[in-house]
Amino acid sequence: MTTLTLSATSTQTSTQPSRNLLRDIRIVMLRELQPVLRDPFSLLFGMIQPLVFLALFGPLLSGSMGGTFGDGVWQWFVPSILVMTTLFGTSTTGANLLFEFQTGAHERMLVTPLSRSSLLIGRALKEMVPLFGQAVIVIAVMTPFAFDLHLGGALIGLALLAVFGVGLGSFSYALAIAVRKQDWMFWVVQQTFLFPLMILSGMLLPLETGPGWMRVAAKFNPLSYVVDAERTLFSGDVLSSAVLWGWVAAIVTAALGLTVGIRTMLRSAD
């Protein structure tokens, strides 16, 4: 039998330094990434999902409204797919937290000295990692086809998506915490928001051909600014005002999401 006294004494000294928020965030983020990294197979499946959608929806789009797109359908649609991947990935991520509510892991972490805000921020930041991987794969696969890669614009586009994704992920966690006692509500609310947001952003089909009220509604949808900014950035135009509005939409979403998320996290043990 090993004696446990050795590290028992070392604990006394090592737990004393005051908490560092960045360290806490890193701990939470790495913990969230661990299962993904341990299971490359599921990672791979997640990575090719956007490609499947791209391969199935892209040709339809080009067939039915090929004439609408100046630069060609892929130039228009690849940025859409990247935003869509972000939208789906981050808006569903609250389900992971719901699961940890049910099993008890979240409660355990609430009793540790980890700061409450790191429990949210670390989780939200983790979303950027698989997202980045998916984006790289989509771009790498599409570039040999009729897709023009402008590296600078693409990198800024991914950064913008990451900021937007942190905000959306935070909202998803906040929703998970809010409905934790009736967890099926999570999917009801998530779906209710997801589809209007998606359609009213012109992500999958251009709104230019839609009725006027839809174009008005799109003006109030932060996602449409992100979509516009991504298309502009991926076409290589870095200095357009559409990009600026995209950043405003992403930063406001992130700021609001983190604020709401951290607030709900503080009350998540009640």
Place this chain on the structure above:
Amino acid sequence: MSVLEPLTEGEIVISTRALTRDFVVSRTETVHAVRGISLDVEPGELVAVLGPNGAGKTTTLRMLTTLITPTSGTARVAGYDVTTHPSQVRRRIGYVGQGNGAGHSQRVGDELVGQGVIYGHDRRTAKLRAGELLEALELKDLAQRKVSDLSGGQRRRLDVAMGLVHAPSLLFLDEPSTGLDPQNRANLWDHILRMREQYSMTIVLTTHYLDEADSMAERVVVVDHGEVIADDTADGLKAKLAGDRLAVTVAPGNIARLSELAEQLPGAREVIAVGDEVSVRVADGPAALPELVAAAQRGGVPIAAAQVHRPTLDDVFLNLTGRSLREDSNGKAA
């Protein structure tokens, strides 16, 4: 009194005064889950908080572990106030909740090492420590396994290991053995008691298993409707609140005569005759039985059979509340 004074040798580990917690269910309904609990726990004690579902055990534990804040009253845990200095409390306590502390999608070793890092270890020390605990709790071969693939007993041992990573001097266990089969319960208890010895830990646990509180805890706090209704050793509670029960069988014609004799025993109460058996509650069963037998012989009442039933904690609870702990199930989570 300075709130920032850390715990010193011999100081009380847990001290609550008039601790209450209400839950507002709707505009018209407020549940008073805990109604004024005052409790002191000294270093090294093993205290079982016993009560039916909905009694307020878990709510009390959640306040002591800083998960929820009290509606009123105070609680000092490990030297710090839970409301004003929750992070100080969190550093010093271990907690094993009703659920699984280790994430189901994680690997056993990863979660243990991660828990060490959370408490301030560097990765090397955390790995060393995780190795020790895996060995001590018989989980050594499972380090690479996913938590969801473990059996119920293994998962519970892992939960305990997670709670012990930082070698806390105070450990809270919320229904540690619920859902385990008898072998796994006994095995888990072996581990908990050995760890307690090794760390000279103070342990506070909740349970609704009577036998568990009876055999493991040195002190039993009975909680009902959000209040402490008894607080003593298990034996003390049983002697004071229930007493032993004598059951004596005679020929049917002698029932009335024997009942009279039973009532004359010192401290006799609850003399009940059912069929050909007379039962009587006394303080000291083993001493009273020969007395009753001798009296019956003198009075010419032949005795067919005689037994002493030692009381259970259920008898204690029945005595205190008029309800049986076993039958109680108002369905509300505590």
